[in-house]
Amino acid sequence: MKTFSFVVVLTSIMTVTFAQDKYLSVMQKNIELVYKAGTPEEYQFAINALERVGNAEKTKWEPFYYSAFGYLMMATNEKDGAKKDQFLDLSAAALAKAKAINENESEIVGLEGFIQMIRVTVDPATRGPQYSGQAMQLYNKSLSLNADNPRTLGLMAQMQYGIASFFGSSTAEACATAAKSLEKFGTYSSPNPLAPVWGKGMAESMMKQCK
Amino acid sequence: MKTLYTFLMTLVLTGAFAQTRISGKVVDQYGQAIPGANIVILNAYDGTSSAADGSFVFSTEEKGAQVIVASFIGYKPYQQRVELNGNAIELPISLKEEINQMEAVVISAGSFTAGDEKRRTILKAVDIATTAGATADIAGALNTLPGTTKVGETGRLFVRGGDDSEARTFIDGMAVLNSYDVSAPNTPTRNRFSPFMFKGTSFSTGGYSAEYGQALSSALVLNSKDKAEMNQTDIGILSVGGQLAHSQVWDRSSLTGKIDYTNIRPYYNLINQRVDWNKPYASVEGSGAYRQLIGKNGSLKTYGTFSHADFSLFQHDIAEPLSKQLYEMNNNYGYGNATYQQPWNEKWSVRGGASYSYNENALKIDGRPMGEVEKGLHSKVTLENSVSDRLEVRFGGEAMVRNYEASQQNAATLQTQSIAFNETMSAAFAEGEYYLSNKIVTRVGGRMEHNSLTDKVSVDPRVSIAYKPGGEGQFSFAYGRFRQTAKNQYVRVNNDLKSEQAEHFILNYQIITSKRTFRVETYYKNYSHLVKFENDNPMLLSSDGNGYAKGVELFWRDSKTVKNVDYWVSYSFLDTKRNYLNFPYSAMPSYASRHNFSVVYKHFVNAIKSQLGVTYSYGSPRPYYNPNNDQFNKDRTPSYQDLSANISYLPKNWLIIYVSCTNLLARNNVFGYEYSTTPDAEGVYAGRAVMQPAKHFLLAGVFITLSKNKSVNQLPNL
Numbered sequence: 001m002k003t004f005s006f007v008v009v010l011t012s013i014m015t016v017t018f019a020q021d022k023y024l025s026v027m028q029k030n031i032e033l034v035y036k037a038g039t040p041e042e043y044q045f046a047i048n049a050l051e052r053v054g055n056a057e058k059t060k061w062e063p064f065y066y067s068a069f070g071y072l073m074m075a076t077n078e079k080d081g082a083k084k085d086q087f088l089d090l091s092a093a094a095l096a097k098a099k100a101i102n103e104n105e106s107e108i109v110g111l112e113g114f115i116q117m118i119r120v121t122v123d124p125a126t127r128g129p130q131y132s133g134q135a136m137q138l139y140n141k142s143l144s145l146n147a148d149n150p151r152t153l154g155l156m157a158q159m160q161y162g163i164a165s166f167f168g169s170s171t172a173e174a175c176a177t178a179a180k181s182l183e184k185f186g187t188y189s190s191p192n193p194l195a196p197v198w199g200k201g202m203a204e205s206m207m208k209q210c211k
Numbered sequence: 212m213k214t215l216y217t218f219l220m221t222l223v224l225t226g227a228f229a230q231t232r233i234s235g236k237v238v239d240q241y242g243q244a245i246p247g248a249n250i251v252i253l254n255a256y257d258g259t260s261s262a263a264d265g266s267f268v269f270s271t272e273e274k275g276a277q278v279i280v281a282s283f284i285g286y287k288p289y290q291q292r293v294e295l296n297g298n299a300i301e302l303p304i305s306l307k308e309e310i311n312q313m314e315a316v317v318i319s320a321g322s323f324t325a326g327d328e329k330r331r332t333i334l335k336a337v338d339i340a341t342t343a344g345a346t347a348d349i350a351g352a353l354n355t356l357p358g359t360t361k362v363g364e365t366g367r368l369f370v371r372g373g374d375d376s377e378a379r380t381f382i383d384g385m386a387v388l389n390s391y392d393v394s395a396p397n398t399p400t401r402n403r404f405s406p407f408m409f410k411g412t413s414f415s416t417g418g419y420s421a422e423y424g425q426a427l428s429s430a431l432v433l434n435s436k437d438k439a440e441m442n443q444t445d446i447g448i449l450s451v452g453g454q455l456a457h458s459q460v461w462d463r464s465s466l467t468g469k470i471d472y473t474n475i476r477p478y479y480n481l482i483n484q485r486v487d488w489n490k491p492y493a494s495v496e497g498s499g500a501y502r503q504l505i506g507k508n509g510s511l512k513t514y515g516t517f518s519h520a521d522f523s524l525f526q527h528d529i530a531e532p533l534s535k536q537l538y539e540m541n542n543n544y545g546y547g548n549a550t551y552q553q554p555w556n557e558k559w560s561v562r563g564g565a566s567y568s569y570n571e572n573a574l575k576i577d578g579r580p581m582g583e584v585e586k587g588l589h590s591k592v593t594l595e596n597s598v599s600d601r602l603e604v605r606f607g608g609e610a611m612v613r614n615y616e617a618s619q620q621n622a623a624t625l626q627t628q629s630i631a632f633n634e635t636m637s638a639a640f641a642e643g644e645y646y647l648s649n650k651i652v653t654r655v656g657g658r659m660e661h662n663s664l665t666d667k668v669s670v671d672p673r674v675s676i677a678y679k680p681g682g683e684g685q686f687s688f689a690y691g692r693f694r695q696t697a698k699n700q701y702v703r704v705n706n707d708l709k710s711e712q713a714e715h716f717i718l719n720y721q722i723i724t725s726k727r728t729f730r731v732e733t734y735y736k737n738y739s740h741l742v743k744f745e746n747d748n749p750m751l752l753s754s755d756g757n758g759y760a761k762g763v764e765l766f767w768r769d770s771k772t773v774k775n776v777d778y779w780v781s782y783s784f785l786d787t788k789r790n791y792l793n794f795p796y797s798a799m800p801s802y803a804s805r806h807n808f809s810v811v812y813k814h815f816v817n818a819i820k821s822q823l824g825v826t827y828s829y830g831s832p833r834p835y836y837n838p839n840n841d842q843f844n845k846d847r848t849p850s851y852q853d854l855s856a857n858i859s860y861l862p863k864n865w866l867i868i869y870v871s872c873t874n875l876l877a878r879n880n881v882f883g884y885e886y887s888t889t890p891d892a893e894g895v896y897a898g899r900a901v902m903q904p905a906k907h908f909l910l911a912g913v914f915i916t917l918s919k920n921k922s923v924n925q926l927p928n929l
Contacts, residue, residue, distance in 0.1 A: 048251075052255075167864050
């Protein structure tokens with residue numbers, strides 16, 4: 001009886017850790033796929049793999065976060081405005097699934113702002129005022145959840161830089177945010193092994209513009 | 212320990228031996244390969260993406276009864292139960308096309324949709340506000356679209372041979388009575404509602420949905436903005452007044468209040484007017500909007516406005532210009548509505564609401580009072596059911612109760628006489644929209660109305676079909692019968708007048724890409740039961756009038772060819788005649804013109820941080836009745852031409868400076884002629900031209916936005 005219960009406990013612990021390990025290893029592989037993707041086919045392949053995991057793991061926000069990230073990258077690579085919007089819609093839909101699981105994740109809220117920022121690029125004249133306001137609000141909310149989020153700081157710096165250069169005002173505030181973002185890229189690390197790490201290049205090129 | 216070892220071994224072994232290989236090919240309904248489709252075992256990690264030729268293969272350690280799901284954007288997911296037992300499975304997968312809102316054909320005959328929500332729209336909400344010459348007036352901007360006729364002395368919408376009363380305004384689906392401000396005789400008015408209130412506009416020049424009744428020519432459907440997103444205060448200082456608005460936002464609700472003050476007196480003192488004002492126009496308006504989110508997707512919107520306007524002027528006799536009458540107008544106007552919408556589940560949703568309009572015109576002519584009051588209560592409920600992704604059904608009912616009273620003091624007895632009527636219009640409507648495929652859609656519906664004045668029940672059919680042969684272009688056809696109660700001034704004389712009727716036949720072709728739109732539309736309209744004076748007596752009315760209108764319209768918009776430049780060109784040809792009111796025979800009405808042409812140009816110049824706008828409008832000569840000519844409405848005015856410009860300068864992101872000016876060519880546009888009612892000694896009727904009150908209208912303003920978020924300004928409001 002003792003042996004039996006020991007085996008039961010051990011196997012159940014093992015299945016849990018095994019499942020957790022499997023989730024981690026599969027996700028690490030899939031996240032790698034989405035970071036390395038370049039063509040729409042490669043993105044779709046990575047997104048498909050992420051969504052398969054996301055549909056099986058009902059309590060994990062990461063799969064749909066990265067799926068949303070993949071669609072967002074597809075949108076930034078796309079030239080045609082209508083198609084860009086379509087990818088942004090898909091990205092927003094995937095991110096909504098992630099947000100339904102964890103609505104107070106700074107990374108999710110930051111990516112939400114990124115989507116709105118890319119929406120502006122489709123039609124800056126008509127969308128600028130509305131969507132850039134929403135993007136800025138989401139960045140602020142993302143930072144209120146995690147003030148050290150280097151990605152959100154980097155995105156916010158871009159937004160501030162864009163507004164400042166349009167109105168010909170000082171870019172000091174934008175550059176300070178960019179510097180802070182770059183600093184956080186060096187110091188901040190999330191306890192979550194699957195936490196996003198993208199965006200350092202963006203902050204670096206922002207700093208170059210500032211010099 | 213041995214047990215554990217055995218257990219682990221079996222686990223590893225079963226894993227190694229129980230792998231099942233699943234392969235196949237994903238195709239669409241025409242047998243074309245779909246690459247990139249996601250093939251997955253439901254609730255498991257295992258799966259793969261299809262290759263360029265649609266083929267796929269993967270192995271899984273899952274066992275037993277499982278479900279394979281294959282999905283791809285734009286197609287319905289495929290599901291198949293399988294038994295996984297190590298035997299290879301071959302799955303031929305055929306995905307069915309999903310009706311996709313972005314790509315699918317839409318019914319476009321007769322309608323212009325503007326809004327940010329749907330991306331493939333012809334005009335965006337902000338376009339209405341930035342059109343030069345329109346001075347941020349909804350009707351002014353819509354008058355640059357095909358299907359409209361410029362009638363400069365009214366400032367109202369005249370659509371496809373219809374008069375201004377035939378174009379009805381709806382806010383969030385609820386009717387608005389008296390949607391224009393009061394104005395002095397023969398001077399242009401403005402729409403009471405600011406374009407900044409709305410996120411979307413649908414302007415239909417015919418063939419519209421069975422949901423909208425009591426409109427013969429046009430339905431202007433305005434959708435108000437949703438819950439405000441941030442606290443903000445807007446201040447506007449204009450050359451003719453000022454405005455102050457504030458929005459306060461909570462988690463699930465928002466409240467916006469606005470005060471508008473317009474006083475044209477200082478401006479008129481500077482710029483000489485043709486109107487002999489005693490006291491020029493001034494108005495004060497307060498409005499408020501409250502938004503509340505309900506449940507997951509439901510919302511309640513309420514809006515209310517109240518305004519007071521007054522002016523007085525001297526009207527000079529045509530034959531003896533030195534003889535004049537004092538004309539004093541006081542107007543009180545109120546409008547409120549509340550609408551509620553809630554999706555019940557995936558299939559059903561409900562919308563409903565009520566609106567109340569109140570309009571009081573108190574007029575004095577040489578001190579003698581006369582006036583009219585109109586009140587209207589409208590309520591409506593609409594249910595929508597998405598039966599499938601191909602079939603959508605919509606039905607509902609509405610009631611409109613109107614009360615109208617006109618009064619006048621008798622000059623001899625000094626007693627007030629009044630004349631009034633009450634009308635209850637109740638209606639039921641139903642409509643089904645069916646997609647045969649992404650290429651063909653049909654909409655069939657009908658509207659049943661009962662009118663308490665005539666105690667008659669009518670049924671009016673509405674049918675439309677649209678076909679998209681491939682690519683971006685599409686054809687639409689629409690047919691419908693529309694009816695509307697005759698104008699108050701005639702119904703008050705004769706309560707038994709039949710509803711005026713119009714039948715519309717519309718054929719449309721349009722091609723929309725993300726930055727260019729081309730559209731051509733032709734139509735025929737048949738009017739019947741129009742009000743007619745018997746024996747030329749305006750107190751003896753019948754419903755025997757009739758008429759027709761037909762035309763061809765072209766529209767081209769391009770924001771692609773030149774960077775930062777957006778322009779559109781509209782042309783309308785109109786052929787219309789009527790035999791109604793005092794017309795001795797069928798003739799072209801005086802508000803109609805055969806050719807209307809507009810060019811709207813907008814250019815954002817980065818170097819000076821300014822948006823420049825120029826609008827040119829042309830309207831061909833209009834008929835007018837000259838009693839010195841035997842033939843009715845045979846004389847023609849000169850053509851109408853206007854060149855207007857505006858500039859919005861954004862020196863700081865919270866500040867906008869705006870200047871606009873109309874009629875840069877300084878043309879003396881003549882809209883028509885008025886004649887004295889009696890001939891002079893030589894038997895000639897004296898005439899006088901109806902002209903613009905001043906050559907130019909100049910407007911300047913400063914708009915300031917105060918909010919915590921520095922990236923917000925009032926540009927979308929300009």
